[in-house]
Amino acid sequence: METIGIWIAALLTLGIFSFLYKDNPFYKFCESLFVGISAGYWFVTTFWQVFMPKLADNLVAGRLYYIIGGVFGVLMLLRLFPKIGWLSRWSLALVVGTTAGLYFTRYLVSNGMIQVQNTIIPLYVKGNLSQTIGNLVIVIGTFSGLIYFFFSKEHKGAFGGLAKLGIWFLMLSFGASFGYTVMSRMSLLIGRMDFLLGTWLGLIR
Amino acid sequence: MNFLEKLLALDRRIIFLFIAIAVALPLFFTVKLHIEVTPVVRNLHNALEALPPGSKVLVSLDYDPGSMPELQPMAESFFRYCFMRDLKIIIIGLWPNGPIQANSALEVILNEPDIKKKNPKYGIDYVNLGYTAGNEVVIERMGSDIPVTFPKDYSGSKTEDLPLMKGVKNFNNIDFVYNLSAGYPGTVEWVLFGVDPYKIKLGAGNTAVQAPQIYPYLNSGQLVGLLGGMKGGAEFEIATGHPAKAVKFMFSQSVSHALICFFILIGNFAYFATRKKKGA
Numbered sequence: 001m002e003t004i005g006i007w008i009a010a011l012l013t014l015g016i017f018s019f020l021y022k023d024n025p026f027y028k029f030c031e032s033l034f035v036g037i038s039a040g041y042w043f044v045t046t047f048w049q050v051f052m053p054k055l056a057d058n059l060v061a062g063r064l065y066y067i068i069g070g071v072f073g074v075l076m077l078l079r080l081f082p083k084i085g086w087l088s089r090w091s092l093a094l095v096v097g098t099t100a101g102l103y104f105t106r107y108l109v110s111n112g113m114i115q116v117q118n119t120i121i122p123l124y125v126k127g128n129l130s131q132t133i134g135n136l137v138i139v140i141g142t143f144s145g146l147i148y149f150f151f152s153k154e155h156k157g158a159f160g161g162l163a164k165l166g167i168w169f170l171m172l173s174f175g176a177s178f179g180y181t182v183m184s185r186m187s188l189l190i191g192r193m194d195f196l197l198g199t200w201l202g203l204i205r
Numbered sequence: 206m207n208f209l210e211k212l213l214a215l216d217r218r219i220i221f222l223f224i225a226i227a228v229a230l231p232l233f234f235t236v237k238l239h240i241e242v243t244p245v246v247r248n249l250h251n252a253l254e255a256l257p258p259g260s261k262v263l264v265s266l267d268y269d270p271g272s273m274p275e276l277q278p279m280a281e282s283f284f285r286y287c288f289m290r291d292l293k294i295i296i297i298g299l300w301p302n303g304p305i306q307a308n309s310a311l312e313v314i315l316n317e318p319d320i321k322k323k324n325p326k327y328g329i330d331y332v333n334l335g336y337t338a339g340n341e342v343v344i345e346r347m348g349s350d351i352p353v354t355f356p357k358d359y360s361g362s363k364t365e366d367l368p369l370m371k372g373v374k375n376f377n378n379i380d381f382v383y384n385l386s387a388g389y390p391g392t393v394e395w396v397l398f399g400v401d402p403y404k405i406k407l408g409a410g411n412t413a414v415q416a417p418q419i420y421p422y423l424n425s426g427q428l429v430g431l432l433g434g435m436k437g438g439a440e441f442e443i444a445t446g447h448p449a450k451a452v453k454f455m456f457s458q459s460v461s462h463a464l465i466c467f468f469i470l471i472g473n474f475a476y477f478a479t480r481k482k483k484g485a
Binding site: 020021045049050053054102103106107109110111114115117118138173176177180181182183184186187188189190191192193194197198203204 | 218221224225228229232233271272273274275301336337338341342345396397398400401402412413414416417421424425426427433434435436454457458461462465
């Protein structure tokens, strides 16, 4: 049984890879199969992991106040009926309001205040050159990056120079992100190659 | 059309073929690369080394099979390390597939001879509490009550009946949190809803795509350490003294990176050389 599974996985992998040559029916079949199975999998997961334990089990156990969540869930589905679809906005309003409230303080503290606090660092660390350079890069990079996004003053003269420096810092960070992305994609390819050459064909250990 | 112009008009399928060869061929060879353990990985290892045997480590696996090549070696090496050090593992998932990934990593690790000798027992040395819906709200709720958030484990047993979970009420009873993340919800949410409000100690392993977004949390001390992509996984394997899958894949990774750099260089050279000619 495991062998059949490996063969199916290998053939489907090759089917998806075949798109690199050109679009073809085998690729279309694999793509459609993936979309269909994913949709089915998510439906089953949502039913057994969310609907049953979070709603049905609680109602059966007599915790009737869970019906409120259930009603909001049903309202969301009313989008399927254009005449009464506006009722789904109540559910959306609840979701948006709760999420906004939850994230407002968390973002302010974790991504705002703590990050700002950690940018206020000494520009010179006695006896530690690398730390000094690192701190300078953080302070200058943050400052010039912020200047670049300040549009209330024309980017000219010293102000313009700082904005240009900000672009350089931004470009360097984009480059680092791109490098990491390439590494990530290569890792995925390595994983599939290892599966094809090792697990499927048994050519490598 | 001269050579440089032909180079610029090169069929991209030829590049795909070169990349495939660069990735596949090194897998046939065992080459010992020098892998330096960077401070971000060293810090994570040091934090784990500081934990006394018997400490409770919460592992949140927030990824699915799409990120397996990067994150599964990290999960395996982390479980191996915990069993060898007698650290108690509590597994959860904010992604539905997370606990399944944990089970497949455990299957590999529990069959290793060194771990077999230790004979870790389910419920005593490790538990898998499964997945629960709610994303970041799950973390928030765990801060007040873990058994209420996860009333049953992956196989349906009551959480409060598991010996390892006796006395585990909330994050105050957890010594370290390790998060393997491939997106939302993941490390960012663990920092926002776990580290800052509940002061948990957090280490993370991330896909390389996500790693740059996480680095600011390292500098601010919100994150103890980070394994960034397959390279981070390889460094952790070296730090723990047990080179495994991630280290094995690094040769392939290096060759493919070298080839990509080569293509970028000749591509740019050809572009600027032909542009100059056209301008003249």
